[in-house]
Amino acid sequence: MNTYIAMRPAQQTRYFATNNKSSDFSLRFWQSIAKTQEHNRWLCLIAPSDMPSKSELISAGINVERMLVVHTQTDKQAFQSACQALKLGKCAAVVTWLGCLSEAQKQQMQVAANLGNSTSLLIKSSFPQKLVA
Numbered sequence: 001m002n003t004y005i006a007m008r009p010a011q012q013t014r015y016f017a018t019n020n021k022s023s024d025f026s027l028r029f030w031q032s033i034a035k036t037q038e039h040n041r042w043l044c045l046i047a048p049s050d051m052p053s054k055s056e057l058i059s060a061g062i063n064v065e066r067m068l069v070v071h072t073q074t075d076k077q078a079f080q081s082a083c084q085a086l087k088l089g090k091c092a093a094v095v096t097w098l099g100c101l102s103e104a105q106k107q108q109m110q111v112a113a114n115l116g117n118s119t120s121l122l123i124k125s126s127f128p129q130k131l132v133a
Contacts (some may be wrong), residue, residue: 006121043091046072
């Protein structure tokens with residue numbers, strides 16, 4: 001089961017969990033992410049574990065010319081990269097795949113999203129867990 005955690009500036013954090021891995025769900029998910037790029041801001045994907053092909057992203061409306069993919073070795077690196085990308089404010093959205101996340105780290109990401117006026121979307125394969133720093 002994947003858990004999706006959406007953090008938008010000045011809004012309440014939203015949680016969504018699903019076992020749905022259909023192509024229809026994936027298309028709708030990426031279409032909703034594409035909407036964040038409407039003002040020509042960047043999309044940053046950090047530590048993606050499961051991503052559609054480039055052509056599927058384009059079909060969903062993702063501007064791949066304004067997309068950055070960051071590969072990391074650990075959850076700690078993914079967390080640090082996400083916070084940095086959020087704080088800089090160049091990205092409309094930062095989508096991060098994490099195995100675990102503490103409450104304190106979730107709050108740090110919310111602060112970073114607010115500072116950069118960016119949307120943070122966390123995709124976790126299980127919930128809840130703690131990240132060892």
